[in-house]
Amino acid sequence: MGVITEEARLWANREYPSFDFEVTATDIAKFAHATGETNPIHFDKEAARASGYPDVIAPTLFTYVVRMHASALVPVDQLEPDGSPSADVPPLPTRRAMAGETKVVLGVPVLAGDTITVTKLLAEMYEKEGRSGPLVFVEMEFTFTNQRGELVARENFTRIYR
Amino acid sequence: MSALPEVGAEAPIQVRTPTALDLFMFSASAWLLHRIHYDTPFTVEHEGHPGLLIHGPLQGVYLVQTAERWLGDRARLVSIDYRHLAPAYLGDELQCGGTVSATYEEGIEVELWVRKSDGTLTTSGKARFVKR
Numbered sequence: 149m150g151v152i153t154e155e156a157r158l159w160a161n162r163e164y165p166s167f168d169f170e171v172t173a174t175d176i177a178k179f180a181h182a183t184g185e186t187n188p189i190h191f192d193k194e195a196a197r198a199s200g201y202p203d204v205i206a207p208t209l210f211t212y213v214v215r216m217h218a219s220a221l222v223p224v225d226q227l228e229p230d231g232s233p234s235a236d237v238p239p240l241p242t243r244r245a246m247a248g249e250t251k252v253v254l255g256v257p258v259l260a261g262d263t264i265t266v267t268k269l270l271a272e273m274y275e276k277e278g279r280s281g282p283l284v285f286v287e288m289e290f291t292f293t294n295q296r297g298e299l300v301a302r303e304n305f306t307r308i309y310r
Numbered sequence: 311m312s313a314l315p316e317v318g319a320e321a322p323i324q325v326r327t328p329t330a331l332d333l334f335m336f337s338a339s340a341w342l343l344h345r346i347h348y349d350t351p352f353t354v355e356h357e358g359h360p361g362l363l364i365h366g367p368l369q370g371v372y373l374v375q376t377a378e379r380w381l382g383d384r385a386r387l388v389s390i391d392y393r394h395l396a397p398a399y400l401g402d403e404l405q406c407g408g409t410v411s412a413t414y415e416e417g418i419e420v421e422l423w424v425r426k427s428d429g430t431l432t433t434s435g436k437a438r439f440v441k442r
Binding site: 175178179181182183184185207208209212213216217220221227230231232233244245246247248249250251252253254 | 326332336338339340341342343344345346352356357358363365366367368370371374375378387388389390391392393394397
């Protein structure tokens with residue numbers, strides 16, 4: 149046992165710089181089309197207003213778009229060969245990444261025109277023996293707030309390296 | 311305002327069979343650069359998969375949509391937890407469903423799942439909704 153080296157362990161409790169995402173109606177429409185949403189409140193300002201929102205509203209899990217940009221909107225030389233942002237990948241012998249578990253608590257919705265600030269913490273790492281060798285679990289914590297300081301979402305996400 | 315469903319009530323099953331175009335659009339909309347969702351030679355030769363992977367977070371969206379399309383304006387999602395249990399690949403037909411597992415004064419809890427047509431569970435989750 150022990151694929152998590154001392155060097156990798158130093159990545160635990162690592163806080164990343166916060167990232168601001170200025171949300172446009174275009175960003176919302178892209179994600180909505182990509183996920184097969186058809187409700188006009190995601191595309192049409194008038195439809196959103198008729199439902200009581202001041203502008204188009206993002207689909208529920210739009211915060212995923214925000215946190216991916218926070219990680220991956222970097223120069224190409226800061227990406228791993230598999231496309232992962234290098235800053236997200238602790239020095240582990242297990243390099244193949246997969247999504248594990250996600251826990252999201254929702255606050256106020258995201259609207260076009262919002263600026264969403266995401267803070268990000270690599271909380272901890274642990275390993276288990278899988279069928280095909282060691283698995284390393286990396287737990288991330290994200291907090292999303294809008295320009296008024298209101299909580300939009302908290303997310304705990306576990307990435308698995310095999 | 312109609313009442314929320316009772317324990318045991320089931321959401322209509324939604325069948326989703328994402329194409330390569332759907333996978334690309336999801337990656338592009340999120341600026342998700344991971345090759346296992348668009349680069350087939352890399353995914354097969356370097357990562358040992360039989361084909362492109364359907365994103366875990368896209369399956370998370372399917373869970374949310376299955377419940378939201380069912381409950382409509384009756385309830386608002388306040389939290390969701392989900393885990394990926396087996397990989398889903400381009401070409402797989404995914405069936406998405408859910409069952410009310412608990413009711414509360416303020417709302418309901420719904421167990422949600424994504425299965426392949428052979429029955430393999432790929433994603434399983436639990437969501438809490440409150441009445442609007």
